[in-house]
Amino acid sequence: MAFHEPWNDAVAATIIAQHKAQEGATLPIFHALQKAFGYVPAEAVPMIAEALNLSRAEVHGVLTFYHDFRSEPPGCHILKLCRAEACQAAGGDHLATGVERQLGIKLGETTPDQQVTLEPVFCLGLCAVAPSAMLDDQPIGRVDAARLDALLNEVRS
Numbered sequence: 377m378a379f380h381e382p383w384n385d386a387v388a389a390t391i392i393a394q395h396k397a398q399e400g401a402t403l404p405i406f407h408a409l410q411k412a413f414g415y416v417p418a419e420a421v422p423m424i425a426e427a428l429n430l431s432r433a434e435v436h437g438v439l440t441f442y443h444d445f446r447s448e449p450p451g452c453h454i455l456k457l458c459r460a461e462a463c464q465a466a467g468g469d470h471l472a473t474g475v476e477r478q479l480g481i482k483l484g485e486t487t488p489d490q491q492v493t494l495e496p497v498f499c500l501g502l503c504a505v506a507p508s509a510m511l512d513d514q515p516i517g518r519v520d521a522a523r524l525d526a527l528l529n530e531v532r533s
């Protein structure tokens with residue numbers, strides 16, 4: 377299960393202050409905020425813009441360019457399905473369609489009970505054991521629908 381604290385302006389300001397002197401601080405700040413809160417909310421954009429002397433549009437542009445950053449809180453569990461070439465060649469499309477059907481959501485969405493967020497990822501470095509997935513930061517190779525179903529039932533229970 378992914379543990380994230382609720383959004384908090386003061387904690388966010390501390391995180392931003394810790395990273396703002398870094399070269400190319402925008403991405404490290406996004407990563408640190410997402411690690412703490414599970415996402416990078418809209419409230420963070422003006423804070424980052426002010427700290428880095430950038431426009432809000434610039435910060436928003438970088439934030440939305442990268443698929444890794446969420447703008448909404450994730451579910452309790454995060455399932456990432458690899459959508460890159462080797463995994464697609466090994467049945468990744470079929471797997472993704474099946475998982476979407478099973479969870480009743482599309483890639484990029486969270487189940488209505490806030491239990492599972494389903495996200496695409498583009499290569500987990502597990503191409504040799506494709507198709508691959510990651511459940512709550514645990515990599516899974518040679519994954520199939522039945523195995524994912526069992527793992528999801530395990531973490532949700």
Ligand code: FES
Nearest residue numbers: 458460463500502
């Ligand atoms: S393409 Fe899926 S792990 Fe590399």
